[in-house]
Amino acid sequence: MKKTSTLSMAAALMMCVVPAMAQKTASQGIDEYRAMLQDGNPAELFEAKGEDLWKKARGPKNATLEKCDLGKGPGVFKGVFVELPKYFADTQKMQDLESRLVTCMETLQGFNAAEISKTAFGRGEMANVTALATWVAAESKGMKFNLSQSHTQEKTFYEVGKRLFFQRGGTHDFSCASCHGEEGKRIRLQDLPILTKNPGDGVGFAAWPAYRVSNGQMWSMQLRLNDCYRQQRFPYPGFASDATVALSTYLGVNAKGAASIAPAIKR
């Protein structure tokens, strides 16, 4: 679990930093490590890759994504991130950013959406979806979350997402709320955002995609949810499955008014 990385991070700190600041406590050392993380964010590399992928003619149809409709009309990428997931009339589905990008890759570029959805995170076209999502999210930096709740499906998915958030199960009886239902809690040293309401600017739903320093990976929201479920000891949630989109709808609606800092940098 994540505590092992917290531990190894703490251990690494002890080894490299402590001699120079012997009087400092370990928690002060950890605070300094966190401050150092803010200096540069490798997510910029993924943003640049995503922007290239948007403009590049690719796939069996050798087309770009520049006509992709992410919710505010074909080709519009500014401000779409803070309004997703939403209902799309053409697919008759609730879709989050990643699900919608895959739809565009299929309809415009001729890729096989089902195939992409089955690909492991960080591999092949899935890595490209993550880069695209990182770039599209960055284009809404500083904007406030404002998901639509006007379509029946948008309301229904919020309600289903709420039920998923509180669903206890697995070997440990955990639900999302076990960790994210109360303010001011932490696992090991990791602060846990409360997700039943707006947790504040750039916290929780407003921070992902994010670059993970501990493993050197770019994590999309789909991967964030996937790994939460893994640690919850739940079975595997399908990529862009209705459960993940409903849960995102619940988190996104609750985050209304929170400014996005995505892509963030995380330990």
Add this chain to the structure above:
Amino acid sequence: MNKKTQLVLASLAAALVAAGCASGPSVAELNALTDKIVKASFRDQSHVKVARLTATDETNTACSEADVAGKPLDEKIAKRIEEANMKAIKWPSDGKFIGDWKQGEAIAQSGRGLTWTDSATALNGGNCYNCHQMDKKEISYGTIGPSLYNYGKIRGVSNPDDPASKPIVEYTWGKIWNAKAYNACSNMPRAGHMGILNETQVRHIVGLLLDPKSPVNQ
């Protein structure tokens, strides 16, 4: 499959609008739809099966429902759930409650086990430090549960074998084995009941909490 569920939902919504109920689906319909979406969205991965969600017990379903409603669980139902969990506690087969606190500390530190990236056969950890302070020297502890520093000392356990310590010793075993026996909707996993820890491991954890020599009680 996503599409199918969503189409069903769309026609359900259309039917409701036609019937003049623009208020949307009922609680029962939303619960049924959630179950359907769970079945369609999750899959088995390695040794982690979907049944972990679909075959969960009343303890979890009743507490989840109360959480969604934002209300505490009905007292009668809570009592019934606590009684059922209490009955399910397995007490130590040899009557020995107190194990080796050193091994208990290692189990408390470990968060391994039962995820789809864990080996199906490895011994699981107890995840204790994720939520609780225990040994004061360990600064990397979580705060979801209460601090357990000085757990035994505060409760006046200077000799766990003393008959006067028996109620605390038994409660501690029971709480680790099945936390829901004492609080139906506790956030704490049921370590023994759900097979997270075996009897020997539970004994070591009880030792960590109650042995006067354990760092927890220094």
